Amino acid sequence: MSHISPEFKLISDWITPNSRVLDLGCGDGELLKHLIDTYSITGYGMEIDPNKNIQAIEKGLNVIQSDLNNHDICEYFDEDSFDFVIMTQALQVVSRPDELLDDMLAVGKQCIITFPNFGHWRMRIQLLTKGRMPETDTLPYHWYDTPNIHMCTFNDFEDLCEEKGLEVVARTVVNAQHKSSFGMRIVPNWLGEVALYKVQKKS
Amino acid sequence: MDQSLGVITPELLQVESPLALTSGAVLPRYDLIYETYGELNADASNAILICHALSGDHHVAGEDKNGKVGWWNGYIGPGKPIDTNHFFVVCSNNLGGCSGSTGPASINPETNKVYGPDFPMVTCRDWVHSQNELRKHLGIEQWAALVGGSMGGMQVLQWAIDYPDKLRHALVIAAAPKLSAQNIAFNAVARSAIMSDPDFHDGRFIEHGTIPKQGLALARMLGHLTYLSDDMMGTKFGRELREEELQYNYGPQFQVESYLRYQGEKFATKQNFDANTYLLMTKALDYFDPAAEYGHDLSKTLAKATAQFLVVSFTSDWRFSPARSHEIVKALLDNDANVSYAEVESQHGHDAFLLPNEHYEGVFRAYMQKLVDVLPSTSQNGKQL
Numbered sequence: 001m002s003h004i005s006p007e008f009k010l011i012s013d014w015i016t017p018n019s020r021v022l023d024l025g026c027g028d029g030e031l032l033k034h035l036i037d038t039y040s041i042t043g044y045g046m047e048i049d050p051n052k053n054i055q056a057i058e059k060g061l062n063v064i065q066s067d068l069n070n071h072d073i074c075e076y077f078d079e080d081s082f083d084f085v086i087m088t089q090a091l092q093v094v095s096r097p098d099e100l101l102d103d104m105l106a107v108g109k110q111c112i113i114t115f116p117n118f119g120h121w122r123m124r125i126q127l128l129t130k131g132r133m134p135e136t137d138t139l140p141y142h143w144y145d146t147p148n149i150h151m152c153t154f155n156d157f158e159d160l161c162e163e164k165g166l167e168v169v170a171r172t173v174v175n176a177q178h179k180s181s182f183g184m185r186i187v188p189n190w191l192g193e194v195a196l197y198k199v200q201k202k203s
Numbered sequence: 204m205d206q207s208l209g210v211i212t213p214e215l216l217q218v219e220s221p222l223a224l225t226s227g228a229v230l231p232r233y234d235l236i237y238e239t240y241g242e243l244n245a246d247a248s249n250a251i252l253i254c255h256a257l258s259g260d261h262h263v264a265g266e267d268k269n270g271k272v273g274w275w276n277g278y279i280g281p282g283k284p285i286d287t288n289h290f291f292v293v294c295s296n297n298l299g300g301c302s303g304s305t306g307p308a309s310i311n312p313e314t315n316k317v318y319g320p321d322f323p324m325v326t327c328r329d330w331v332h333s334q335n336e337l338r339k340h341l342g343i344e345q346w347a348a349l350v351g352g353s354m355g356g357m358q359v360l361q362w363a364i365d366y367p368d369k370l371r372h373a374l375v376i377a378a379a380p381k382l383s384a385q386n387i388a389f390n391a392v393a394r395s396a397i398m399s400d401p402d403f404h405d406g407r408f409i410e411h412g413t414i415p416k417q418g419l420a421l422a423r424m425l426g427h428l429t430y431l432s433d434d435m436m437g438t439k440f441g442r443e444l445r446e447e448e449l450q451y452n453y454g455p456q457f458q459v460e461s462y463l464r465y466q467g468e469k470f471a472t473k474q475n476f477d478a479n480t481y482l483l484m485t486k487a488l489d490y491f492d493p494a495a496e497y498g499h500d501l502s503k504t505l506a507k508a509t510a511q512f513l514v515v516s517f518t519s520d521w522r523f524s525p526a527r528s529h530e531i532v533k534a535l536l537d538n539d540a541n542v543s544y545a546e547v548e549s550q551h552g553h554d555a556f557l558l559p560n561e562h563y564e565g566v567f568r569a570y571m572q573k574l575v576d577v578l579p580s581t582s583q584n585g586k587q588l
Contacts (some may be wrong), residue, residue, distance in 0.1 A: 039353070042537070050562040057513075057543050057569040064544045076531065128334050177297060 004034045006178035007194065011086060011112055014170060014198050015039050018114030020085035022046070022066055022108060025090035025099075036061075043082060046072065069095045073103045082108040091115045092148040098160060102161075110169065110200045117173075119153030121187045138176050138193055154189045162198055170198040207242035208265030208280050208287060213238045214302060216295075218336050225239035225490075233313055235337055236303030237261050240279065241287035243341070249578050250343045251285060253294040254351030254358035257426070257474060257484050260302035263294040275352075277559055284567035285350065289575045293341065297324045297358075298333045299483045307408060309477030320406025321477060326359045327354075327491045335366060335543075347574055348372035349510075353523065354484070357491050360531070363508040364493050372574060373510040374567075377520055377556040379527035380501050380533065381492040386468035386522065389429055390485035396421035397478045406479050415478045417514070420467030422481055427466045432519035432552035502531060502537035511541035513570045515563065517555040531581050543570065 002038045004012070008031045015021065018041040023032045026045030030050075035041045041201045045063040047053050056063040066072035068090070087106030091097045092115050104111045116138050117123075126134035131144040141148065152160075154173065161168055173192030222230045238261050243250060253275065255261050264279035264287075266272055276582050279285040279292055296304040299322065307322035338346065349370050351359040356378025363373045382390070397403060404411045420501030435587075455461045470476055497504040512535055516528035525546050535542040539553040543565040549555035555563070 042539075050545070051565070053543075053545055054562070054565040054569045057545075057566060058572065060573050062541050062543055063534075064542070065546045066544075076533055078537070 004030060006174075007088065007114060007196070008034060010172055010178060010196055011088065011114070012176070013089065013114055014196075015041060015084060017041070020081065022073070022077070022082045023086045024073070024085065024087040024104070026056060026061075026063060027052045029059045029061040029063060031086065031088065032056070032061050033059045044139070046062045050069065068100060071103060073100075073101070073107055077107040079106055080109055081122060084110050084112055086112045088114045089116070092150050092191050094150070097150050097152075098164070101160070101164065101166075105166065105199070105201055110198055112196065112198050113157075114194060114196045115152070115157070116148070116194055117154050118151040119155060120193050121190050124190075141169065152193060154195050157197065161197075165202050167202045168197060168199050170196075171198040208240050208276075210268060211240065211262070211265035212240050212268070213261060214450040215303065216337050216340050218333070222298075222329065224323055224329050225326040226324045230298075230305070230323060230325075233298060233333065233554035234303070234335060236296065237293055237337060238263065238265070239339040239341075240264055241290050243291040243343070244578065245395075246579060247341075247343045248345070248347060249289060250291045250293060250341065250346050251348045252329075252338070252346050252362075253285075254334075254349065254355035254362075254447040255293060255294065255297065256351075256353040256355050257488065258423075258470070258474075258481075259355070260300060261294045261296040263305075264292070264303070271532070275557065277557075278564070278567065284564055284571050286571065286575065288584070289578060290347065290571075293337070295337055297325075297330045297484070299330075299473075299480060301477035301480040301489070302559060306477065307406070307491075308477045309455070313508075314536045317409045319409060321337045322479065322483065323481065324486060324490075327358055327493075328485050329360045329363060330487075332367050332482060334362075335369070336443045342521060344369075346370040347578070348374060348571075350376070352376040352490055353378060353379070353553065353555060354491075356436055357488070358525075360505075361491075361493055363510045363512075367507050367509045370510050372513070372570075373508070374513045374570070375528075375530075376515045376519055377523050377553060378531070378582075379523040380494060380530050382489055383527075387489045389407060389425060390489055393422035393425050393485055394482050396425065397481060400478075403478060408459060414471070416468075416471040419471035419478050419481065420464075420475060423470035423476075424463045424467040427463065429522045432521065432550055434519060435552055438550065498577065501534035503532045504563060505540070506538050508535075508538070508540065513566070514542060514544045515556070515566065516546050517542075517551070517553070517563075519550050520555060522553040563573065 019041050019127045021041045021043035023045045026047045027093050031044050032045045046066045048067050053065050085104040094100050123134040173188040173195050176182050216235045219232050259274050262273045263275045264273035281288050296302040299306045301308050307318045311318045349359040356375040359373050359375050362546040398420035400415035402413035433461050443458040492503040494501040514528050514532050516525040531542045549565045551558050
C-alpha cells in the first residue's frame, strides 16, 4: 500500500468504502488516489493550481481545475451528489469559508474539514508577549504574505457550525506530527495544532 | 533525438457507397484524404483520430511534399504529447473540405461538372459518419482517443454521442456544445463578405475562372480577429505604425491593419481555400447543436457517451470561452462521467490551442501518458523511429 501522510490516514478512517467523494483543493490527488485504491470510492478532485492538476491527471484521477472562491462547486454539482466532501488545510485560504461550508454541505451529505488552530498556546503566547502576529513551523508566513487569510480557532469553527445548524459528527485534534495526547483531548483549543472535523446538517 | 516525422504522403479513401446526409440529401460517393503517423499495433488499440478546425486539413503533423509543416506539429510526433512512438495517429480532411476530400470544388459524378454551390450541406454528424467509414477501412474497432480543438472538439463530442462504443477517450479542446448568437453572427458576416464579392458568381466562381479573393480575405480577417485576444493584440501590435508619422488617409497605417490584411491575403491566395468550403464549414458550425434532439438538455445528450473526457479551455479565448467548456464539463458530471478539466492561462485567445504552452502541454502529456500505460506491449512500439 502506498505511503500516505498521517493526516490523510486519519481522514481515510472516516470514509465509508464505495462511497462518492469530492476532494476540494485536492492538490496532486494523493488522498483521492489512496481512497480509490483502498476504499474503492469514486469521485472527483477540484484544484486551482495547474501543476498540481497535471500531477493529479498523471495519477489517472478525475480533476476539475477550478477556483473554490467562485462557487464552482454548486455550478458543477447537484445537491447531495456526494457522501463526503473533503477539504484539507484550505478553509483558511478561501475568501468566504462560511459560504464555502454552505456549498460543501449542499453537494455533500457529510463534510470532512481540516485546518490549523490559531488558538494554540504558542500563538497566544507570541501575540501576548511580542505583540506581533505569530509565526510558527506550521504557520511560517508573515502577516502580509500569508495565504491563510481567515485563521480561526477550534472554538471559532464550532461556533460557526452551531450558527449554521451543523452537527459535529466527529472531531480529532492532533499536534503538527498528527499525534494526539491526553492534554489535547482535555484542552484541545490550547494544545491542538490541527483539527479534523466531520460535520453534517442537523437532521 | 529526432523530433520530426519527416515527409508525409497523404492517402485517399474512396467510398463508393452513398452517404445519406442530415439534410436529407444523398452524396452518391466521396473521397476522404487523410494522413497517418506512427504504426498501428497488432490489436489496433493505439489509434487516435485528430479532428481539424474550420480552416484546417488532414496535414496535422510532419512535412508535406512542399515542406509545409502540419498545423499541430508541436503536439504530435515522436516524444510529443501525442507520441507517435506509441500511437497510430490519423487525421482526415472533412467532407466538404478543399484539401483533397470531396467538397464543393470536386466534380459532381452526376453532371461531370464542379459541384460549386450544388454541393449538399454537410453537418458535424455527417463528418462523423464519413470518418466512421475511415475507421472501418483502417481496421480499427475502437479509437484509443479522439482529439480535436475548436470545431474539431465539437466533432469529438459528436463522435462520443453517435458512436459511444467506438472511442475510449475524448479530448475536447477550446470547444463549445453549440454556437452562441454572437458566434453565428460572426459566421454570417464572414459569409456575407464572400457572397457579396463580385467574383463569387453565386458560388460558380470556378466555372467563371475567378476566385472571390476579396471576400475570402475579409472573411478570414474577421475570423482571425475572433481567434485573438485584446491583450495579445495589444502586446503584439499596440498602436505601432508602419511609418513614422500619421498619414491622415485611409491606407493601412497601424501595424495591426497590415497584419490582418496579410492574413486575409495569404488565406485567399496562397492557401487557395475554396470559398464554398468556407461557407459550408461555417454553416455546419452554426448547425452544430447535438442537444437539440434531446430537448436541449446537454446532460441527456451525453448520457450515452461512455468515453473518458479531457476538456481544456483557455482563459483569454472569447470565441469559445471557458464558460462554454464548463457547460460540457457540467453535463458530463451530471452523468458521473470520467472527466478532467483544465483551464489554461494564456493571452493568445482562441488560437492558444495551437500554440506552445507549458500548462497545456503538461496536461495533454499527462493525460496521453495514461493511455500509453494501458497499451499492450508498449515496449515493442516504444522504439525510436
